[in-house]
Amino acid sequence: xxxxxxxxxxxxxxxxxxxxxxxxxxxxxxxxxxxxxxxxxxxxxxxxxxxxxxxxxxxxxxxxxxxxxxxxxxxxxxxxxxxxxxxxxxxxxxxxxxxxxxxxxxxxxxxxxxxxxxxxxxxxxxxxxxxxxxxxxxxxxxxxxxxxxxxxxxxxxxxxxxxxxxxxxxxxxxxxxxxxxxxxxxxxxxxxxxxxxxxxxxxxxxxxxxxxxxxxxxxxxxxxxxxxxxxxxxxxxxxxxxxxxxxxxxxxxxxxxxxxxxxxx
Amino acid sequence: xxxxxxxxxxxxxxxxxxxxxxxxxxxxxxxxxxxxxxxxxxxxxxxxxxxxxxxxxxxxxxxxxxxxxxxxxxxxxxxxxxxxxxxxxxxxxxxxxxxxxxxxxxxxxxxxxxxxxxxxxxxxxxxxxxxxxxxxxxxxxxxxxxxxxxxxxxxxxxxxxxxxxxxxxxxxxxxxxxxxxxxxxxxxxxxxxxxxxxxxxxxxxxxxxxxxxxxxxxxxxxxxxxxxxxxxxxxxxxxxxxxxxxxxxxxxxxxxxxxxxxxxxxxxxxxxxxxxxxxxxxxxxxxxxxxxxxxxxxxxxxxxxxxxxxxxxxxxxxxxxxxxxxxxxxxxxxxxxxxxxxxxxxxxxxxxxxxxxx
Numbered sequence: 001x002x003x004x005x006x007x008x009x010x011x012x013x014x015x016x017x018x019x020x021x022x023x024x025x026x027x028x029x030x031x032x033x034x035x036x037x038x039x040x041x042x043x044x045x046x047x048x049x050x051x052x053x054x055x056x057x058x059x060x061x062x063x064x065x066x067x068x069x070x071x072x073x074x075x076x077x078x079x080x081x082x083x084x085x086x087x088x089x090x091x092x093x094x095x096x097x098x099x100x101x102x103x104x105x106x107x108x109x110x111x112x113x114x115x116x117x118x119x120x121x122x123x124x125x126x127x128x129x130x131x132x133x134x135x136x137x138x139x140x141x142x143x144x145x146x147x148x149x150x151x152x153x154x155x156x157x158x159x160x161x162x163x164x165x166x167x168x169x170x171x172x173x174x175x176x177x178x179x180x181x182x183x184x185x186x187x188x189x190x191x192x193x194x195x196x197x198x199x200x201x202x203x204x205x206x207x208x209x210x211x212x213x214x215x216x217x218x219x220x221x222x223x224x225x226x227x228x229x230x231x232x233x234x235x236x237x238x239x240x241x242x243x244x245x246x247x248x249x250x251x252x253x254x255x256x257x258x259x260x261x262x263x264x265x
Numbered sequence: 266x267x268x269x270x271x272x273x274x275x276x277x278x279x280x281x282x283x284x285x286x287x288x289x290x291x292x293x294x295x296x297x298x299x300x301x302x303x304x305x306x307x308x309x310x311x312x313x314x315x316x317x318x319x320x321x322x323x324x325x326x327x328x329x330x331x332x333x334x335x336x337x338x339x340x341x342x343x344x345x346x347x348x349x350x351x352x353x354x355x356x357x358x359x360x361x362x363x364x365x366x367x368x369x370x371x372x373x374x375x376x377x378x379x380x381x382x383x384x385x386x387x388x389x390x391x392x393x394x395x396x397x398x399x400x401x402x403x404x405x406x407x408x409x410x411x412x413x414x415x416x417x418x419x420x421x422x423x424x425x426x427x428x429x430x431x432x433x434x435x436x437x438x439x440x441x442x443x444x445x446x447x448x449x450x451x452x453x454x455x456x457x458x459x460x461x462x463x464x465x466x467x468x469x470x471x472x473x474x475x476x477x478x479x480x481x482x483x484x485x486x487x488x489x490x491x492x493x494x495x496x497x498x499x500x501x502x503x504x505x506x507x508x509x510x511x512x513x514x515x516x517x518x519x520x521x522x523x524x525x526x527x528x529x530x531x532x533x534x535x536x537x538x539x540x541x542x543x544x545x546x547x548x549x550x551x552x553x554x555x556x557x558x559x560x561x562x563x564x565x566x567x568x569x570x571x572x573x574x575x576x577x578x579x580x581x582x583x584x585x586x587x588x589x590x591x592x593x594x595x596x597x598x599x600x601x602x603x604x605x606x607x608x609x610x611x612x613x614x615x616x617x618x619x620x621x622x623x
Contacts, residue, residue: 154353157320160340161347162367162419176357254401 074140147181180252
């Protein structure tokens with residue numbers, strides 16, 4: 001009974017995603033069964049589409065910058081959270097983590113108002129970066145919290161006791177030990193930013209990110225198989241990145257010599 | 266302690282907001298001494314150790330080390346090194362890299378000289394040939410040894426040990442106690458040990474400071490601490506002691522269940538917050554067999570409990586006129602306990618082993 005339920009649940013969850021590669025390799029513009037035969041021409045079309053390349057470049061830029069900024073902010077916040085006691089800490093950490101559960105449409109709308117009306121900035125990739133940092137930072141903090149949690153504070157004290165300064169201790173002891181957490185946080189933030197649509201749609205100017213570009217393609221039915229091909233590639237890349245992130249997180253736990261308390265994923 | 270003490274604490278106070286963690290500590294520790302800070306958890310002994318290491322600032326008072334005021338001197342500039350309770354072995358480095366870590370800060374050493382010192386230190390703690398091992402693959406006892414080697418290789422003036430044996434099992438702990446004593450004699454460095462285990466402190470230390478509630482209650486050598494506690498609290502914390510209600514009348518002490526003895530015959534007197542009591546260690550009284558006579562004083566009662574420990578047995582004996590039974594110990598020289606519950610017992614005791622608390 002439970003086994004049947006589990007299988008049904010997994011099919012419900014993943015069948016639509018599995019349809020992506022099926023139609024990406026289907027030789028026909030209509031998304032319907034029966035299939036019309038095998039082709040790779042949709043992938044070939046991706047290769048020659050310069051607009052797509054521009055969108056991909058925009059997305060990689062936004063995702064890279066957002067990931068780096070989120071992890072830098074996350075490092076500071078997670079260290080403060082685990083190592084120090086200060087007034088209103090719980091409230092401050094709670095507010096930082098809120099974007100995890102806030103509907104993106106609200107974040108997108110309010111940011112649009114702030115950027116365009118109050119600050120009177122032009123929309124650009126940088127406004128998207130700013131918003132993506134907002135939603136990626138809580139994920140980075142969640143991962144880095146765990147890294148600092150499993151780091152014995154006596155390790156840093158031992159290095160200082162042995163004659164090292166605080167910056168040296170951070171570089172020689174803290175950083176190597178939390179590096180797997182940093183890598184995991186970078187990869188997850190990168191993936192979240194890369195896939196994000198609503199905020200990017202609201203805040204992007206003349207330069208669309210990849211999800212925004214894909215959405216614009218959907219208006220043309222003949223382009224749908226191309227979207228399927230693109231989706232297939234994105235899916236493969238996302239899965240790869242998440243696997244790398246998880247492996248990195250586990251390596252960190254092994255290195256710190258602690259038991260795995262359940263993965264972030 | 267004729268010369269200037271290596272460590273001199275004067276009026277050390279420590280506050281954490283409203284919490285008064287150290288309440289005016291005065292302490293002199295001589296060079297080459299094995300000194301222990303002993304007390305229950307929360308008594309401030311670890312805080313005191315960390316003020317000597319420099320991890321905690323003092324709120325008031327001074328910490329002098331080798332004649333220099335340590336006020337404002339950070340831990341990395343102090344001639345102290347610490348063995349942490351968790352050992353704090355760097356998990357991403359090998360055993361040799363861990364031991365060499367502090368040496369890398371010394372510019373006068375080339376790689377060869379460093380390796381030689383590391384090898385010597387590992388040999389000293391019995392980890393000869395372990396240098397290439399990964400730190401996270403070590404057992405608890407081995408980590409402890411690496412932590413010792415890593416600190417001692419720097420030849421600090423003072424080695425600070427924060428409950429270093431508490432994570433080890435009993436056998437290992439007893440073995441390490443002896444090894445620590447040997448190491449300390451070998452290197453001649455001043456050791457300051459923090460422990461809540463009175464047995465550990467008695468076994469290892471030249472002198473012991475017993476701490477309660479942020480204050481030092483007594484500083485003494487092991488034997489003096491055990492035999493001549495200055496307060497009831499110390500007497501209760503160190504070993505086992507029987508407490509019997511007593512009253513002082515003129516020049517005599519009248520002890521419930523044991524009778525009266527002259528004040529001049531006592532081992533000593535100490536302070537107490539409560540009613541006057543006398544204290545008697547279980548091993549200072551001797552059970553008497555039929556026909557044996559006491560060289561000193563004799564008493565009689567009924568055995569209410571027999572507690573068997575393998576090598577020795579505790580006998581609780583109810584005395585007429587005393588509410589709680591008195592506990593005596595005897596080594597099991599006949600292989601098993603000599604009395605059963607309910608039997609009547611006769612024992613000898615000596616006024617010279619009795620401490621008066623008043």
